[in-house]
Amino acid sequence: MQYRFPVRFLPLILSAALLVSGCKTISEEAPPIMTRIDASTTTFSTKDTLSAEIVSETVGNETETSEVATEITEMEITAEKSTETAAETTEIPQETTSSAPETTFVPETTSLSETTTVPETTTEATITTLLTLQSESPPETTLQTTSETEQVTAYYGTNSYNALNFREQKGFWITYLEYSSILKNKSESSFRKSIGNYFDNISDLGFNTVYVQVRAFGDAYYDSDLYPSGEQFDGTIGTSNNFDALQVMIDCAHERNLSIHAWINPMRLMYTSQLEAIDDNYPIKKWYDSNKYNGTYIVKSGDRWYLNPAYSEVTDLIASGITEIAANYDVDGIQIDDYFYPTTDSSFDKSAYSASETDLSLSDWRIANVNRMVKKLYKAAHNANSSIVFGISPQGSVDNNYNQLYADVKTWCKSSGYCDYILPQVYFGFDNTALPYADVIALWSSMVKSDDVKLVIGLAAYKIGAEDTYAGKGGKNEWINNDDIISRQMSLAESLSNYGGVAIYRYDSLFNPESSVAAQVDKEIKNIEK
Numbered sequence: 001m002q003y004r005f006p007v008r009f010l011p012l013i014l015s016a017a018l019l020v021s022g023c024k025t026i027s028e029e030a031p032p033i034m035t036r037i038d039a040s041t042t043t044f045s046t047k048d049t050l051s052a053e054i055v056s057e058t059v060g061n062e063t064e065t066s067e068v069a070t071e072i073t074e075m076e077i078t079a080e081k082s083t084e085t086a087a088e089t090t091e092i093p094q095e096t097t098s099s100a101p102e103t104t105f106v107p108e109t110t111s112l113s114e115t116t117t118v119p120e121t122t123t124e125a126t127i128t129t130l131l132t133l134q135s136e137s138p139p140e141t142t143l144q145t146t147s148e149t150e151q152v153t154a155y156y157g158t159n160s161y162n163a164l165n166f167r168e169q170k171g172f173w174i175t176y177l178e179y180s181s182i183l184k185n186k187s188e189s190s191f192r193k194s195i196g197n198y199f200d201n202i203s204d205l206g207f208n209t210v211y212v213q214v215r216a217f218g219d220a221y222y223d224s225d226l227y228p229s230g231e232q233f234d235g236t237i238g239t240s241n242n243f244d245a246l247q248v249m250i251d252c253a254h255e256r257n258l259s260i261h262a263w264i265n266p267m268r269l270m271y272t273s274q275l276e277a278i279d280d281n282y283p284i285k286k287w288y289d290s291n292k293y294n295g296t297y298i299v300k301s302g303d304r305w306y307l308n309p310a311y312s313e314v315t316d317l318i319a320s321g322i323t324e325i326a327a328n329y330d331v332d333g334i335q336i337d338d339y340f341y342p343t344t345d346s347s348f349d350k351s352a353y354s355a356s357e358t359d360l361s362l363s364d365w366r367i368a369n370v371n372r373m374v375k376k377l378y379k380a381a382h383n384a385n386s387s388i389v390f391g392i393s394p395q396g397s398v399d400n401n402y403n404q405l406y407a408d409v410k411t412w413c414k415s416s417g418y419c420d421y422i423l424p425q426v427y428f429g430f431d432n433t434a435l436p437y438a439d440v441i442a443l444w445s446s447m448v449k450s451d452d453v454k455l456v457i458g459l460a461a462y463k464i465g466a467e468d469t470y471a472g473k474g475g476k477n478e479w480i481n482n483d484d485i486i487s488r489q490m491s492l493a494e495s496l497s498n499y500g501g502v503a504i505y506r507y508d509s510l511f512n513p514e515s516s517v518a519a520q521v522d523k524e525i526k527n528i529e530k
């Protein structure tokens with residue numbers, strides 16, 4: 001890892017440069033893209049060269065403001081309100097159970113056809129992101145909004161680590177749910193042994209990449225200045241049980257020649273009781289305690305709080321969190337999950353939408369907000385380490401991405417500057433009535449038109465041996481009656497012209513299954529090994 005700027009005179013130089021330029025964007029060429037090629041691996045990396053300290057991008061034509069506040073009443077997530085029908089596909093996360101899927105799927109009301117249209121150009125105002133120099137102790141994050149510029153003053157330097165990534169990913173998600181048994185109340189040596197066994201099992205199955213959850217609910221499973229420690233980890237830096245969970249996972253992964261990606265949920269936060277319990281110095285707690293920002297920057301939807309991407313301060317915080325990881329840790333990638341807007345209810349961001357005075361519809365305005373955030377996160381990751389990859393794992397249903405989450409997956413698939421790989425969570429069987437697996441992956445394949453974007457297909461190991469309640473009459477018992485669905489899905493994905501790999505959700509579902517499905521899971525593993 002390389003940290004810059006112990007040089008005492010650089011702040012003066014940067015200040016002088018800003019005065020001369022009138023605070024205009026200063027471009028600095030980033031280090032050249034680095035790849036690692038050895039006898040057993042071939043890497044891929046983004047083809048874009050990015051600026052290192054100060055970058056500018058064109059974003060929404062709406063004027064952002066921090067002077068609005070509103071009262072938000074509690075509301076249920078739209079996905080949880082929807083009514084089931086035979087042709088619908090709904091999956092609700094059960095976060096307290098070990099077998100629960102991490103991803104929420106909402107009912108299908110439309111076909112697989114690409115009927116959603118999104119404005120290609122929704123951007124006019126220029127945003128300049130300023131990353132200041134690192135002092136001996138990391139500076140606090142100062143979040144200030146103006147009508148045309150946004151500034152991030154949390155800076156963590158850059159990392160010269162040469163990332164390990166493979167031409168074809170074969171990945172496993174490891175979630176905060178797994179941490180409850182191997183990390184919570186455990187010593188460093190115990191955790192190191194457990195996660196090492198996890199990675200051995202993954203490697204022995206022929207997989208080469210792990211996605212480890214480092215932020216699930218506005219928390220951190222690493223040493224962070226910006227987010228409080230995750231509830232499944234009591235080894236907080238500075239306590240008697242002092243170790244860094246992410247660093248242990250990185251060490252163990254690289255010892256086994258596994259690529260490791262830090263996986264975050266950018267917008268989803270905690271329950272009220274959890275927010276109230278964290279230290280007052282964290283930005284999300286300050287916003288929660290503020291009459292001005294509670295209900296604007298941070299909004300309650302259902303029983304949980306979420307960050308609102310309409311504000312530059314909010315997306316700055318998320319971007320700084322990514323910079324903090326990529327600069328301070330030798331991760332090979334950053335991945336964001338599919339939790340974007342939690343509701344279609346207009347009250348979630350009514351004040352911000354009104355203040356924007358945009359001509360866009362609420363839906364298109366929200367899509368523009370998410371696009372701006374994703375671009376900023378992509379740049380934050382690559383500015384910290386140009387060799388790592390930035391990925392997105394959206395819902396498998398294209399229509400739900402647009403109609404429920406405001407995620408512009410078509411643009412991300414066909415354009416540079418949003419992601420290096422797209423990993424749709426295609427958690428459907430072959431016989432799913434609304435979303436048959438073969439049709440869904442064909443649609444995603446047709447959408448990936450950029451040479452800079454890899455397509456990786458996400459698969460649902462948690463369904464093995466279980467009734468697929470919302471798959472329709474034909475698919476309801478498919479996962480019970482077959483013990484080779486995952487292996488067949490892997491084979492079909494490999495036939496895609498732009499195939500970039502597969503990923504399995506999640507580790508425990510395949511290697512620590514519930515006893516009721518263990519025999520069938522074991523058969524599925526044997527089929528995967530063939």
